[in-house]
Amino acid sequence: MSVPQGTSGSVEISEQELALATRNHGMPLEALRHEITPIGLHYLLIHYDIPVVDAAGWRLEVGGLLERPLELSLEQLRARPRVTAAVTMECAGNGRASLSPRPLSQPWLLEAVGTAEWTGTPLAPLIEECGIAAEAIELVFTGIDRGVEGGVEQFYERSLSLDDALGEDVLLAYEANGRPLPPQHGYPLRLVVPGWYGMTSVKWLRSITAVAEPFEGYQQARGYRMMRSADDPGTPVTRMVPRSLMAPPGIPDFMSRRRFLALGPVDLEGRAWSGLGTIERVDVSADGGETWIAAELAPQRSPLAWRGWTWAWEPPGAGDYELCSRAIDSAGNEQPLNAEWNLKGYANNSVQRVPVQVTDQR
Numbered sequence: 110m111s112v113p114q115g116t117s118g119s120v121e122i123s124e125q126e127l128a129l130a131t132r133n134h135g136m137p138l139e140a141l142r143h144e145i146t147p148i149g150l151h152y153l154l155i156h157y158d159i160p161v162v163d164a165a166g167w168r169l170e171v172g173g174l175l176e177r178p179l180e181l182s183l184e185q186l187r188a189r190p191r192v193t194a195a196v197t198m199e200c201a202g203n204g205r206a207s208l209s210p211r212p213l214s215q216p217w218l219l220e221a222v223g224t225a226e227w228t229g230t231p232l233a234p235l236i237e238e239c240g241i242a243a244e245a246i247e248l249v250f251t252g253i254d255r256g257v258e259g260g261v262e263q264f265y266e267r268s269l270s271l272d273d274a275l276g277e278d279v280l281l282a283y284e285a286n287g288r289p290l291p292p293q294h295g296y297p298l299r300l301v302v303p304g305w306y307g308m309t310s311v312k313w314l315r316s317i318t319a320v321a322e323p324f325e326g327y328q329q330a331r332g333y334r335m336m337r338s339a340d341d342p343g344t345p346v347t348r349m350v351p352r353s354l355m356a357p358p359g360i361p362d363f364m365s366r367r368r369f370l371a372l373g374p375v376d377l378e379g380r381a382w383s384g385l386g387t388i389e390r391v392d393v394s395a396d397g398g399e400t401w402i403a404a405e406l407a408p409q410r411s412p413l414a415w416r417g418w419t420w421a422w423e424p425p426g427a428g429d430y431e432l433c434s435r436a437i438d439s440a441g442n443e444q445p446l447n448a449e450w451n452l453k454g455y456a457n458n459s460v461q462r463v464p465v466q467v468t469d470q471r
């Protein structure tokens with residue numbers, strides 16, 4: 110079991126990326142064993158600072174091109190119809206740090222995902238009660254958090270078309286896993302948009318505004334676009350493309366995270382999701398993707414959450430293996446061995462590779 114200690118990999122992280130990485134933690138992949146991610150293990154992505162909000166003085170402003178604008182307290186929101194849903198959320202930048210050249214931003218490997226049980230009130234009936242003016246085409250969701258990005262001072266804010274915003278699954282959530290939202294996940298209220306990459310689910314909501322023009326804020330028009338170069342207008346990042354991840358088996362080496370397994374049958378497990386359909390198949394490989402077989406799928410417990418899979422693997426002998434899995438969804442989207450590079454490093458759903466050393470020493 111010799112692994113060189115203290116050597117760096119090929120990815121050299123800058124101090125700025127390291128500062129982002131320590132603020133925004135991922136979900137350690139062993140937590141894939143939990144169907145619902147304990148909230149402290151759910152990944153975090155915060156562009157600016159986590160605001161401190163006194164819920165007693167906080168109000169949600171619902172206005173713009175609505176016939177009857179509203180201002181709602183947390184208590185009033187909690188008194189509305191209550192829904193709980195397990196929702197898999199993934200950061201659009203998940204996988205970014207493995208792209209070459211590496212786009213400079215939060216340097217995620219594969220851990221920017223989690224599944225929480227979000228409780229809140231459905232957005233659509235609330236907006237419909239306000240009466241949507243005929244000119245309105247989008248809702249803009251604005252957070253309390255403020256910062257500078259791309260040289261622009263801004264609140265974190267993004268929009269959705271009326272169609273997408275009024276989808277039946279879209280929630281204004283005030284609880285995660287049965288407790289009030291923790292500060293880092295958007296206390297007192299956040300948007301949850303199932304199926305879409307996480308940037309859509311605006312935290313620390315202050316307002317929802319109906320507008321007549323496509324929203325051109327930084328996070329819409331400049332951030333979160335699939336671009337080939339700096340002068341490419343690109344296309345918007347929207348729904349999650351399929352991905353499967355494996356809970357790393359055996360035991361890790363402290364520094365390299367390389368896995369060690371004792372020779373014998375082993376139950377491998379993981380979870381797969383897609384914002385473009387449901388998971389229909391997960392294929393697994395022990396030879397780095399040369400040959401594949403179908404994994405066993407667990408029942409789909411929640412339509413908005415990842416689906417578990419298992420693989421009873423019997424390594425043919427001691428030696429080195431590279432374990433892989435890939436998700437295929439009901440719309441026929443298949444996770445690629447290598448996803449295409451893009452300037453900001455979004456939606457890199459290249460197949461995960463888990464090198465393991467199977468040993469016959471006890």
Ligand SMILES: Nc1nc2c(c(=O)[nH]1)N[C@H]1C(S)=C(S)[C@@H](COP(=O)(O)O)O[C@H]1N2
Nearest residue numbers: 152153154155156200252265307308311312
């Ligand atoms: N107000 C606000 N909302 C936000 C963000 C933010 O920085 N500010 N980050 C977004 C991004 S990029 C992601 S991936 C998700 C992360 O949600 P989580 O930290 O609860 O996992 O929140 C989104 N909502």
Ligand SMILES: [Mo]
Nearest residue numbers: 154200201308
């Ligand atoms: Mo994100």
